[in-house]
Amino acid sequence: xxxxxxxxxxxxxxxxTRLLTRWGFDVAPAGTLKTGLSRLESEPIDVILxxxxxxxxxxxxxxxxxxxxxxxxxxxxxxxxxxPSEVQIAKVT
Numbered sequence: 001x002x003x004x005x006x007x008x009x010x011x012x013x014x015x016x017t018r019l020l021t022r023w024g025f026d027v028a029p030a031g032t033l034k035t036g037l038s039r040l041e042s043e044p045i046d047v048i049l050x051x052x053x054x055x056x057x058x059x060x061x062x063x064x065x066x067x068x069x070x071x072x073x074x075x076x077x078x079x080x081x082x083x084p085s086e087v088q089i090a091k092v093t
Contacts, residue, residue, distance in 0.1 A: 001046045001047060002026045002028060002043065002044055002046050003045075003047045003048075004028045004036060004039055004043075004045045004048045004050070005017060005030070005050070006029075006030045006031070006032075006048070006051060007029075007031065007078065008053075008055050009051075010031065013029050013031060014029075017029045028043055032054055033055075033057035033062055040065070040069070045066075046073060046074065047075075048062060048063060048073050048074070048076070049076045049078065050063065050077060051078045051079065052077050052078065053080075059077055059078075060077075063075040
């Protein structure tokens with residue numbers, strides 16, 4: 001399974017990439033929305049694991065673009081936000 005993991009915090013990205021790799025997943029890490037979109041276009045992706053707040057956009061934008069491009073992927077949102085509105089947006093995106 002190929003996971004596109006988009007997280008702007010470098011330490012978090014490195015630790016979770018290593019953990020997911022150790023668990024047997026093939027991980028494509030990215031630190032920005034732009035890099036994530038590039039990987040989404042150029043690599044086969046099964047799952048998007050993405051931070052909601054990115055320096056150049058949102059994880060919602062990445063998932064929306066993946067769906068617009070016809071990509072059939074499972075999407076999982078990561079966030080430090082704990083607002084009920086953010087949870088609701090993640091559920092419908």
